[in-house]
Each structure stands twice: as structure tokens, then as C-alpha cells.
Amino acid sequence: NAGVTQTPKFQVLKTxxxxxxxxxxxxxxxxxxxxxxxxxxGLRLIYYSASxxxxxxxxxxxxxxxxxxxxxxFSLRLESAAPSQTSVYFCASSxxxxxxxxxxxxxxxxxx
Amino acid sequence: SQKxxxxxxxxNIQEGKTATLTCNYTNYxxxxxxxxxxxxxxGPVFLLLIxxxxxxxxxxxxxxxxxxxxxxxxxxxxASQPADSATYLCAVYNQGGKLIFGQGxxxxxxx
Numbered sequence: 001n002a003g004v005t006q007t008p009k010f011q012v013l014k015t016x017x018x019x020x021x022x023x024x025x026x027x028x029x030x031x032x033x034x035x036x037x038x039x040x041x042g043l044r045l046i047y048y049s050a051s052x053x054x055x056x057x058x059x060x061x062x063x064x065x066x067x068x069x070x071x072x073x074f075s076l077r078l079e080s081a082a083p084s085q086t087s088v089y090f091c092a093s094s095x096x097x098x099x100x101x102x103x104x105x106x107x108x109x110x111x112x
Numbered sequence: 113s114q115k116x117x118x119x120x121x122x123x124n125i126q127e128g129k130t131a132t133l134t135c136n137y138t139n140y141x142x143x144x145x146x147x148x149x150x151x152x153x154x155g156p157v158f159l160l161l162i163x164x165x166x167x168x169x170x171x172x173x174x175x176x177x178x179x180x181x182x183x184x185x186x187x188x189x190x191a192s193q194p195a196d197s198a199t200y201l202c203a204v205y206n207q208g209g210k211l212i213f214g215q216g217x218x219x220x221x222x223x
Contacts, residue, residue, distance in 0.1 A: 004155075033211060040120065042201065042215030043156070050209055058210060090155050098144045098205055103155030 002026050006091050006104035013081040013111045021076040021107050023091030031094045032074035033101070034058075034066060036087040043090065049074055081111040114140035114206045118214035125192060126222055133187040133217045135202035142204035145178055145185050150199045150216065159200075160187075192221045 007022045025032065030051050035043040035058075045058030047066040055066050063085060065077045074093075078085060088108050094101040115138045125131050135145070143164050148156035162169040162178045162185065169176045175188040189196050201216040 031209070031211075035213075040215065042118075043213040045210055045212060048208075048210045056208065056210070059212075092155070092211070094211065100146065100158035100161060101156075101203075101211055103157070106153075106155055 004091055004093055004102050004104040006089075006107050008107060009105065011107060011109050013078075013109065015082060015111060017081050018077070018079050019081065020078075021089055021091075021109075022073070023075065023104060024073045025091075025093040025102070026072065027093060027095070027102065028071065029093035029095050029102075030071070031096060031101075032068065033092040033094075034064075034074065034076045035090045035092065036060065036085075037090060037106075038087050046076065046089075081109075083111045085109065086111045114138070114204070114212055116202060116204060116212060116214035118200075118202060118217045120215055120217070122218040122220060124220045124222065127193060129192055131189040131192050131196070131219055131221070133200050133219065135185040135187065135214055137183050137185075137204060140204070140206060141180060141183070142206070144205060145176075146203045146211075147174075147176055147185075147187050148201045148203060148213075150201060156201055156213075189219075192219075194221050194223050197221050 004025045032049045034046040049068040052071045091104045092101045117136045147159045150156040177186045199216040203213045
């Protein structure tokens with residue numbers, strides 16, 4: 001089972017460039033999440049999707065947009081990257097609220 | 113807003129001892145609380161879930177308690193091993209269905 005797959009694994013961007021982080025899950029889960037992880041900060045929720053076609057802001061949504069393209073895919077877009085967005089990004093999915101979440105392997109993004 | 117706090121200081125213990133990690137939450141009473149393990153360079157992996165009506169949950173060498181009066185969960189690893197060294201995160205679903213994490217506690221088990 002592939003579980004949750006994120007692409008790319010590594011990316012370097014220049015300030016002002018845009019990019020989309022891709023996430024796909026093959027477990028037929030309803031809920032999907034995007035987090036960023038910075039040293040000493042734990043996992044901070046950027047955006048959340050409870051089901052196909054719905055999205056909701058998390059703790060740190062500024063500078064990001066998301067698309068829940070279908071039940072499998074949930075993408076995160078940086079329209080104009082800033083050095084403050086240098087981080088490790090994780091996508092996760094769960095069957096529904098209150099069940100265990102499954103995580104991708106992460107995307108390490110550096111903005112210079 | 114809901115807050116989850118874990119001891120940000122790393123926990124260093126000797127092999128064979130019991131490790132105890134703390135998770136405190138405020139402004140919310142979750143019906144479920146989860147614990148995850150994260151190794152360097154990897155995504156978190158689910159370990160245990162405990163419900164509000166369960167005082168204690170066990171899985172092999174792991175034990176989790178959930179005190180809704182104190183708004184606290186304790187995570188114990190008995191007979192700890194160097195392979196248990198990792199960062200451990202607690203998490204709850206908030207009222208909006210979002211999964212919120214604490215900052216994690218790094219555990220180091222020395223041989």
C-alpha cells in the first residue's frame with residue numbers, strides 16, 4: 001500500500017516564485033490535512049479538508065492556498081514564496097474525525 | 113483557541129527505565145486523544161488512541177492515561193530501549209474536526 005504520497009521530496013525556490021505541493025492518498029479517506037513543521041514548533045495546521053470540495057483554514061494559512069481536487073488529492077500552493085515559508089511540509093489523511101491519521105514522508109522546502 | 117502543551121525539553125533516560133511524557137490541553141475537552149511517534153526525517157506514525165471514558169490504555173510496553181479533570185495525558189514507555197529514541201507527539205481533534213498537535217517531546221534512551 002502506498003498510503004499517503006507527497007511530491008516533491010525536496011525543493012528550493014527563489015523568493016517570489018510559486019509552486020504546488022502535491023498529495024495523494026489511496027485509503028479512501030474523507031479528511032486530509034496540510035501541516036508545516038519548524039524546529040521547536042511541532043506540527044502546525046495550514047489547511048484542512050473534511051471532504052471533497054470543502055476546505056478550511058488552520059492555524060497558519062496566510063501565504064497558502066489549497067485545492068481538494070477529488071477524494072484522493074489535496075494540493076498546497078505557494079503563490080509567492082517567502083523565506084519564512086522555509087519548512088518541512090507534511091500531508092496527512094484520516095478516515096473521519098477522531099480516527100488515526102496517516103502521514104506522507106514530507107517535503108523539505110527551502111526559499112532563498 | 114485550543115492549546116496542547118508538551119514538555120519541550122528533551123527527556124534523557126537510561127535503557128531499561130520507564131519514560132514518562134506529559135501532554136496538557138486547555139480551552140477544550142476532547143473526546144479522544146492520540147499519541148504519535150516521529151523519527152528524524154520521517155512523518156509521524158500513530159501509536160495509540162484513548163477515549164475520554166477510558167482512564168488507561170495499553171499496547172505492549174506503551175501505556176497512556178487520560179485525566180479529563182486535570183486535562184492531562186501521560187504516555188509511558190516501560191523497559192525503554194535505545195530504539196525508542198524519537199520525538200513523541202500528542203494530538204486531539206478540535207471541535208471543528210481539525211487534528212491539532214503539541215510541539216512534541218524528544219526522548220533519548222541511552223544504553
